[in-house]
Amino acid sequence: MESSVEKAGDRAIARKSPRAPGQVLECGWCGGPVIVQVRGRMPKWCSSTCRTRASERRRAAADGLAAVKVVERDIERIKTVTVVQHHTRQVEVEAVPWPSATSDWVTAIRGLTQRVETGRVYDRDLESLAGAVNDLVGALVRRGQHR
Ligand SMILES: [Zn+2]
Structure with a gap:
């Protein structure tokens, strides 16, 4: 052998x-x-x-496979009104700089909330958005528990 x-x-x-x-x-x-x-x-x-x-x-390895990064990517897609569900269905993406400061993320997330509330996110994207937000909430809860 x-x-x-x-x-x-x-x-x-x-x-x-x-x-x-x-x-x-x-x-x-x-x-x-x-x-x-x-x-x-x-x-x-x-x-x-x-x-x-x-x-x-x-x-994924290059991104460090961090759960939060996955969430960030989904938020960026939604901010630029692209399709979240399939990698192959990307629409034109305006070049939006990624928030670096947490306060900028807060602003981005609040803006996203506003978009959902005013119907500026497609119905078909709501489920994947909810999944991403759940991941974010889960990460926050876990961090809170470890403190
Ligand atoms: Zn093979």
């Missing part, structure tokens, strides 16, 4: 370049087989689903 693993490792290094058509690589996400084509880029993923998952994971 052990020797076959070592062999596989040696072969992988030896094959780094040039490419061997028909060579099978491992999908970087699910580990499934990815067949190398004769030309084009070296494939990393077996499917667009795996590529998307991997890039979402990378982005």
Whole structure:
């Protein structure tokens, strides 16, 4: 067993370049087989689903995957009246600088509340907005408990 693993490792290094058509690589996400084509880029993923998952994971890691950051992003989308539910359905986004001071966040959240109250947020966005706000409230409650 052990020797076959070592062999596989040696072969992988030896094959780094040039490419061997028909060579099978491992999908970087699910580990499934990815067949190398004769030309084009070296494939990393077996499917667009795996590529998307991997890039979402990378982005989340870059953001520190903080719950509050997710909430912030939702608030920014809503402030600029873009669609929250699907990443693929983004509408034109005006360049709104992110609040840095907490007082600016308070202003932004109050402005969002005003938008909800005056019907300036689409009905279809209310559910995802509620989810994001619940996350924020949950985070605040947890912080309060730890104090
Ligand atoms: Zn895959």
